[in-house]
Amino acid sequence: MPMKSVLVMQHTPAETIGSIAAPLAAAKVDVHTCEVFRRQSVPTDIQNYSGLIMMGGPMSVYEQDRHPFIQSEMALIQSAMAAGKPVLGICLGSQLIAAALGARVYPGRKKEIGWLKVRLYEGGMRDPLFIGVPFSFTAFHWHGDIFEVPKNATPLLGSDITACQGFRFGTRTWAMLCHLEVTAESIQTMVRSFPDELKAAGVKSDLLIAQTSTYMPELLTISKNVFSRWTALLT
Numbered sequence: 001m002p003m004k005s006v007l008v009m010q011h012t013p014a015e016t017i018g019s020i021a022a023p024l025a026a027a028k029v030d031v032h033t034c035e036v037f038r039r040q041s042v043p044t045d046i047q048n049y050s051g052l053i054m055m056g057g058p059m060s061v062y063e064q065d066r067h068p069f070i071q072s073e074m075a076l077i078q079s080a081m082a083a084g085k086p087v088l089g090i091c092l093g094s095q096l097i098a099a100a101l102g103a104r105v106y107p108g109r110k111k112e113i114g115w116l117k118v119r120l121y122e123g124g125m126r127d128p129l130f131i132g133v134p135f136s137f138t139a140f141h142w143h144g145d146i147f148e149v150p151k152n153a154t155p156l157l158g159s160d161i162t163a164c165q166g167f168r169f170g171t172r173t174w175a176m177l178c179h180l181e182v183t184a185e186s187i188q189t190m191v192r193s194f195p196d197e198l199k200a201a202g203v204k205s206d207l208l209i210a211q212t213s214t215y216m217p218e219l220l221t222i223s224k225n226v227f228s229r230w231t232a233l234l235t
Contacts, residue, residue: 004234005030007049009073011057011092012037014193018181019220020053020088023228042072046079050234051086054093056179058194060145061095061105074100086233087173091143094166094175101150101169108146111201112161115211116141118178124156127168129229133222138215139165139178142190142197146177172233180223184212 006024008017010033017024017031024031032049034040036057046052054077064070077100080087089097095105119136139159146162149155153167159178166176182190191198191205198205 003030004028004050005032005048006051006053006234007043007046008033008053008055009042009076009093010035010037010055011059012193014186014189015056015091016186017053017055018183018186019223020181020227023224023231026228027231027234029231029234036069042069042076044072044076044079046076046083046085049085051088052077052080054087054089054096056091056093056142058197059092061092061099070096081170081173084172086230088230089175090181091177091179094177095145095147097169097173097175098147098150098167101153103148103150105145105147107144108162110161111144111197112141112159113143113198113201113203114141114208115139115215116159116161118157118159118165120157121155123154123168124166127154127156129174129226130156133225137218137222139180139219140182140187140215141178142194143177174230180219180226182219184216187212
């Protein structure tokens with residue numbers, strides 16, 4: 001059987017694949033990480049990989065003049081989708097997928113940071129990755145930009161602040177604005193890395209860390225199911 005592999009586009013040291021790592025390891029998937037924050041070049045060919053994961057970052061999709069790699073990553077996403085590869089986008093990654101599909105990405109009315117409720121839409125309750133996930137659960141959030149739902153995409157879940165927190169396009173592409181992949185360790189790293197964003201949003205870091213012990217167990221159960229199902233699509 002050929003080795004399964006996945007290409008991960010990582011935009012900041014703080015935002016790793018987190019809880020996605022365990023399902024990938026269990027399925028013996030080889031993980032190749034392109035560290036964009038170290039100025040590594042964006043691959044132009046997806047054919048050597050079984051799938052593509054786009055991670056988060058503090059930059060915005062519409063800042064292409066400041067971050068030229070954004071256009072290259074959108075082309076990579078389009079290439080992966082055209083090739084029928086499974087694609088997964090988290091936070092900035094979800095915004096890149098939305099933009100690659102022609103949807104508008106723009107600043108939300110306020111930053112959404114911390115542990116906040118999300119609710120599945122009907123499309124989410126029927127979705128192959130989210131089937132059996134509680135209708136409402138508390139997810140971790142850290143974003144300022146939001147997106148329109150791309151044409152022909154299925155909205156999966158939303159929150160009080162953001163109407164669309166995720167969507168599926170076709171049968172092999174998922175975009176999630178909220179962070180289902182976080183671990184207690186990665187949240188602590190994000191808090192240390194982006195203190196100014198917390199201050200600007202009026203979020204107290206000690207409260208956020210304290211809430212992590214309350215909400216993390218359920219989120220890890222949900223993320224294991226969701227990401228194990230996505231991993232199963234890698235062939």
